[in-house]
Amino acid sequence: MKFDTKIIHAGIEHDPTTGAIIPPIYQTTTFALDEIGHDKGFDYTRSANPTRQVLETNLAAVEGGRYGICFASGMATVDSCTKLLSSGDHIVCSDDVYGGVSRHFNFILARYGLSFSYVDTSNPDKVMQAIRPNTKTLWIETPTNPLLKITDLAAMAEIARQHELLYVVDSTFASPCYLRPLEYQADLVIHSTTKYLSGHNQIIGGIVITNREDLSDQLKFVQKTIGAVPSPFDCWLTLMGIKTLHLRMPRHSGNALAVADFLAEHPKVARVIYPGLPSHPQHQIASRQMDGFSGMISFELTGGIPAGRQLMNSIRLCALAESLGAVESMITHPATMTHAEVPREERVARGLTDGLVRLSVGIEDLDDIIGDLKQALDRVDE
C-alpha cells in the first residue's frame, strides 16, 4: 500500500457484525471471558482496547513501523519511553526540545538519578563531545520547538550505533507525511498526536512507534502497568483526524512557505526561521531528509517585547493560543506567554529573544492568513 492509502485503510476493517466502515468506539472497561483462559484478545481496557488497537496499527503502518503503543498525551508517551532507562543513565538531548520535555527531564527524572546534557544536535560534533561512559540514550527532536533546528538523522544513527545508544526521535513537528525517522534507524519515534496527526484541536494524545519487538514488549508492559492510556473515544477522534493528514500537510506547508516569504520582506520583521527557506541554516539537510517543511514558522519582530504584545493583541484570525498543528492558525509570543517565567537572560541565551513569535500556519485561505498578519503588523511599533 502507498502512503496515502495506508492513511485511510491500514488496520481498518469493516465491522464483521454490521459492516460499519468506521471502527466502533469500544467504550468499555472490561471484556467477558467465554470461560477461564478463553478471552477474545482483550481483558481490560488499560491493557488493550479494540478502538485503541486500530489506532496503534494504523499509525504504526503510516510511520512505516511494526509496532505502535498509544498514550494519553505526548508527555505520557515521553514519560513512558523514559521508563526504559535506569537510575545512573545519562541522556544526550537536543537543546531546543519542547519545553514540557525538558521540564519533565529536569524537574522529575533528575530526582530519580538520570542526568541530561542538552546540546545543539544540528552539529554532530557537539553530540559526540557530550557522550559519556554512562550515556544510554540519544534524544532528538527535529524540527525543534520553537527555533525549528534540523538534526541530520543519518549522522545521529551512526553515532547511536557506534555508542550503542537508544535512539529516540520526537517527530511531532514533521508528521510521518514529511519525515519517517525509522528509515534512519531510529529505535523509537514519538508523536504528540495532539498536533498534526489528529489535526483538529480536538484531543490530547501520543504514540511511540518502533520496529523492535523487544522495545515494543517493554513499552506495552509500561502502558498496562502505569496506565497512562487514551480513552477509546479519543482514539476514535484521532483516527478520524488522521484520514486527511496527506491532504492537510501540503496545505500547511504551502501556506507556511508563502507566509514565510511575506514575513521575510516585511520591514518590522528582523528574521524568519522556516526550514523551507534557503536562509535556514539547515535548509540543505531539511531538503534531503524531509518530504516537506511542515507548517511551523518562527520570526523575530524588530520591536522586541512591546511589538510582540502589540502583535498578539491585534491578531484576529489567528488564535492567540498554545499548541500547534491544527487546521486553525495559532500564534504565540514565547517571551510573554509560554516562557514568561524563564529569566530573561536564560531565555535569550536559548535563542528565545524578546521579539520572537511562533506561528502554526493553518489551512485557511492564504490571503486571509497573510491579510491578518498584515493588519496586525500595521499596529506594531518598529
Ligand SMILES: *Cc1c(COP(=O)(O)O)cnc(C)c1O
Ligand atoms: C506538544 C508536544 C509534546 C507534548 O505533547 P502533549 O500531547 O501536549 O502532551 C511533545 N513534543 C513535541 C515536539 C510537542 O510539540
